[in-house]
Amino acid sequence: MQIALTGTPGTGKTTIAALLPYKVIDINALVKGGMNFGTDPERGCLEADMDALAKHLAWLDSDETQILEGHFSHHFPDWSIVLRLSPAALKSRLEARGYSAEKIRENLEAEALDVILVEAVQFCHRVDEIDTTGKSTLEVAELVARIIQGRLKLPAGQVNWLDEFFG
Ligand SMILES: Nc1ncnc2c1ncn2[C@@H]1O[C@H](COP(=O)(O)OP(=O)(O)OP(=O)(O)O)[C@@H](O)[C@H]1O
Numbered sequence: 001m002q003i004a005l006t007g008t009p010g011t012g013k014t015t016i017a018a019l020l021p022y023k024v025i026d027i028n029a030l031v032k033g034g035m036n037f038g039t040d041p042e043r044g045c046l047e048a049d050m051d052a053l054a055k056h057l058a059w060l061d062s063d064e065t066q067i068l069e070g071h072f073s074h075h076f077p078d079w080s081i082v083l084r085l086s087p088a089a090l091k092s093r094l095e096a097r098g099y100s101a102e103k104i105r106e107n108l109e110a111e112a113l114d115v116i117l118v119e120a121v122q123f124c125h126r127v128d129e130i131d132t133t134g135k136s137t138l139e140v141a142e143l144v145a146r147i148i149q150g151r152l153k154l155p156a157g158q159v160n161w162l163d164e165f166f167g
């Protein structure tokens with residue numbers, strides 16, 4: 001079974017996935033490893049070959065729980081867990097990474113407008129959403145594990161950053 005761990009860049013996907021007791025499949029590594037159409041000249045990043053990724057992931061799928069980790073991992077399986085982070089907290093993280101003002105603005109808007117969550121709901125039958133703001137990495141990893149183990153449900157629709165971001 002494959003479950004996507006998704007969210008806006010900087011919300012903690014890679015960090016949290018590494019703390020889970022499951023096999024992790026790094027979608028960005030697959031893209032870098034060849035499942036791409038080269039660099040998109042406008043965006044300056046690799047354009048993912050979504051069909052090749054979908055085929056490869058279907059081939060890797062098995063009875064064991066596998067975490068698909070990456071900001072578009074929700075395109076592939078039937079279940080996604082979306083990490084959310086308040087735009088104010090996300091801003092500090094993206095600044096610490098040295099992102100350009102434009103890239104920070106783009107990502108903060110995407111988080112404020114629930115872009116990944118809405119996509120996940122379009123692609124997946126089940127979507128859980130975790131507000132990671134103010135939670136330690138261990139606390140978030142435990143929530144993810146409890147959701148996967150069927151001990152917790154956090155359905156999409158709990159988070160609303162609009163007042164904070166536009167208010
Ligand atoms: N719950 C948390 N509390 C504090 N810091 C965190 C938490 N989760 C992640 N971080 C920190 O935030 C930064 C971004 O985390 P990470 O690289 O895991 O994000 P990501 O979602 O994988 O981003 P990308 O989509 O760009 O790969 C890292 O420095 C990480 O240590």
Ligand SMILES: [Mg+2]
Pocket residue numbers: 013014015
């Ligand atoms: Mg990452």
